[in-house]
Amino acid sequence: MTQELLKVWDPQPNPNIPELHPGDTVRVHARIVEGDRERIQVFQGVVMRIRGGGANANFTVRRIAAHGIGVERTFLFNSPRIERVEVLRRAKVRRAQLYFLRKYRGKAARLKEDRSLFEDK
Amino acid sequence: MAKRKGLLGKKIGMTRLFTETGEVQPVTIIQLGPCYVTQVKTVATDGYNAIQIGYGHKPRLNKPEAGHLGSNPPVRYLREIRTDDAAEYQVGQVIDVSVFKPGDLVDVTGTSKGKGFAGAVKRYGFRGGPKTHGQSDRHRAVGSIGSTTTPGRVFKGLRAPGHMGNRRTTVLNLEVVKVDVERNVIAVRGAVPGPTGGLLLVRNAIKS
Numbered sequence A: 001m002t003q004e005l006l007k008v009w010d011p012q013p014n015p016n017i018p019e020l021h022p023g024d025t026v027r028v029h030a031r032i033v034e035g036d037r038e039r040i041q042v043f044q045g046v047v048m049r050i051r052g053g054g055a056n057a058n059f060t061v062r063r064i065a066a067h068g069i070g071v072e073r074t075f076l077f078n079s080p081r082i083e084r085v086e087v088l089r090r091a092k093v094r095r096a097q098l099y100f101l102r103k104y105r106g107k108a109a110r111l112k113e114d115r116s117l118f119e120d121k
Numbered sequence B: 001m002a003k004r005k006g007l008l009g010k011k012i013g014m015t016r017l018f019t020e021t022g023e024v025q026p027v028t029i030i031q032l033g034p035c036y037v038t039q040v041k042t043v044a045t046d047g048y049n050a051i052q053i054g055y056g057h058k059p060r061l062n063k064p065e066a067g068h069l070g071s072n073p074p075v076r077y078l079r080e081i082r083t084d085d086a087a088e089y090q091v092g093q094v095i096d097v098s099v100f101k102p103g104d105l106v107d108v109t110g111t112s113k114g115k116g117f118a119g120a121v122k123r124y125g126f127r128g129g130p131k132t133h134g135q136s137d138r139h140r141a142v143g144s145i146g147s148t149t150t151p152g153r154v155f156k157g158l159r160a161p162g163h164m165g166n167r168r169t170t171v172l173n174l175e176v177v178k179v180d181v182e183r184n185v186i187a188v189r190g191a192v193p194g195p196t197g198g199l200l201l202v203r204n205a206i207k208s
Helices: A101-104 B064-071 B120-124
Strands: A025-034 A037-051 A058-064 A069-078 A082-089 B008-018 B022-032 B034-039 B052-055 B079-083 B103-109 B116-118 B162-163 B168-180 B183-190 B199-204
Touching: A025 A069, A025 B103, A037 A101, B008 B052, B008 B183, B022 B168, B034 B064, B064 B162, B079 B199, B116 B199, B168 B199
Parallel strands: none
Antiparallel strands: A025 A037, A025 A082, A037 A058, A058 A069, B008 B022, B008 B199, B022 B183, B034 B052, B052 B079, B103 B168, B103 B199, B116 B162, B168 B183
16 A cells, blocks of 8 residues: 555656667667757667666666767656657677776677577568 | 644655656655644743644554543654744644655655664774774774863763764755655655654754
8 A cells, every 4th residue: 555655756667768678789869959959869778777666667778879888878667858769770688787898998898699680570 | 933834754765766857866755644734822821832633544543642632643653843834734734745846845754774883983983993003992983082281171062982873963955856645655765764664754954
């Protein structure tokens, strides 16, 4: 009973976020507020981890920015600032958290693609 | 005194909500009421103005409890709220969360979590001693507790280790973020005293 009441105001799942898996290459359209201006910023990278936790659920996307610098950004599933998420590619991975990607760069950081994502369609 | 209104309830736990602009707000969910006015105290009868409200459910009442509650439901908890407009209440009246609306400021009173016998570092934020430079057994010590022959004693009220928590605590001016009248639940911004399931008294803010 008490646990249910905790979820009274939990938001509905964002319909613009498809089911994500670790290893997915995604494009996140995030709304950025700068002063009184608003714009959409796209962040593309590999889903490195997905954390549950109801209203606090989040996922971390890693991308390689300029000069080979790795940038990780964590998004809250329930944030109204996430416009939408596209899954571009699904990879076959054997772990839930892909922290090992931090050790590798370039060709070594590739993941094996899982074709089943597109065969369904 | 002022006109105050309040309800008894139970802490459900903390979560986060988003504002319209997308900012995260830490909130505590509190199940509040319904409460019943079990006694009205006025200057004429008791020397001060207050209402006594009841909350919860107690399946078996003893005779004095049953006599005091009369036709009211068998409540487990009784608390008094001092308010100038006590005379406007009637015994048996139901108070529910609709007395609060989003944006209101409230004071939340509860019993803080007990920490047991705590040292001065945890209890009062003392710095403790140095970690290195030949220290032994001094890492979390209180340090000096006074002078020498003059005054030759330790002053009363000196902060020292002792029991911490499990005390009545009030957090002032918490903003009500959400109210759900059907489920008797509110969400206030920030933390409130006590464990999940602990009894809370929520009143409209006195200092605002």
